[in-house]
Amino acid sequence: AQRVTQPEKLLSVFKGAPVELKCNYSYSGSPELFWYVQYSRQRLQLLLRHISRESIKGFTADLNKGETSFHLKKPFAQEEDSAMYYCALSETNRDDKIIFGKGTRLHILP
């Protein structure tokens, strides 16, 4: 069964320190992986997807098929990065459901 695991409920990081939000997935095929973010009082929005291979707001994520991981990284945390982050996957070439992890709350300390 498809599953997305985010082992950390809460991650506190000092401003300027590196950030890594962990995500592991379980899927027999080749999924499409995403990171969604929800800032305080805002709606859920896409941060990045692995097929785009782009850096958004300084964040990057590399798909590691051997370790079935898609960790989100940023070299220097900023206070505005404080938010809820969800790792998610969908089946390749399908447009129906997205399967979300439980989310990690990132708290940037001043």
Add this chain to the structure above:
Amino acid sequence: DTGVSQDPRHKITKRGQNVTFRCDPISEHNRLYWYRQTLGQGPEFLTYFQNEAQLEKSRLLSDRFSAERPKGSFSTLEIQRTEQGDSAMYLCASSPPSIRETQYFGPGTRLLVL
């Protein structure tokens, strides 16, 4: 605001009552999705429409839940005989016709069943 809109934003109801939520997708988005999010969890897929056709339903969608998208534009999600376990945030999302397009989420409707 041309994003996905949902109405109402909050709903408090008594157990056993019926409730209906509405979602207006971004115009020209032919795909529409409903998710449910409970406290401490990520969104869970409920159902998906392509135009007016309901193409997939999750096992989470019991017989008390029904969703419609009659003209391929807005959608409604109805819960009959609500239970306390139905208390959650109900999220709607839409996406354009092409494969691999991003899903854009609405602000959600928060339901509390007393």
